[in-house]
Amino acid sequence: MRYRADHRSAAYLAPVALLLSVAVILGYVESVVLPPLPVPGLRLGLANIAVVVALATFGLRAAVIVSLGRVFLIALALGTLGGPTFVLSLGGALAALALMAVLSRAGSTFSVVGWSVAGSAAHVSAQLAVAVLIVGSNSPLLLMPVALGLSVPLGLAVGHIARLLLSRIPDWSLSAAGR
């Protein structure tokens, strides 16, 4: 259920800021602490849990704040702002956000699990496309089949976690943020 919210109210800003901080922490932990996956550049996408929850509860504006805010803040923390790593992250985040936003407009046809899988696939596809531009060679596209294949279980996992979280958020706390 999505709530109409006054975007300037504390009851809206506080949970969105909380989701942003969760996304930043998950993204940072994934970048720095967790070992990389066998496919170069592919990550678990844990930060997308917060983006999916934001999109499902507060809509596209909140999801944009959480997703792009995470990309900027993690780049600031890692010192990669404006560099190729930042461009890769931004490209992936924008593509995932765009596709998830489209699916979220389709009513009950797609659940958060479907959004997540689509977002995961869009994210890796966009990152590899940006990598082609950065590296100046088609070689990153060689990773596309494996990356797309792995994006399915990763997207499913993130989507199920997001759905579980959404089922545990009491309605009264969300209604306090909107209306």
Place this chain on the structure above:
Amino acid sequence: MTRGDWLVVVTVIAAALLLAPQAGAIVAPYGGSVVLRGPEGVTTVTVMQSGRYVVPGRRGDVVFAVEEGLVSAVSAECPDQICVHSGAAAPGRPIICAPSGVSATMLPGRAEGLDAVSR
């Protein structure tokens, strides 16, 4: 999961399967070589030429080791070190250091000898 969700899953898997042979075709067959590409140019070495190859990148040098037919990145100056942890390159699985704009692509090997002789 809804039907729409399953449709998304099937579409992504189908895309991955359809792209698999296409991805292999991106690289023209050329026997047992590795293309080391950086901002300053391209170098091709055969996997039989064991040694260390330094490729200057945008964020410092990336060093590749060619040993016993395997190619791997041994050091890089970027913060993520993803390429160093990527393991050995293989046909269809390049090593990419995106921050430095450097890649190592192993080209598929070609069978030695002649397939046919025609007049």
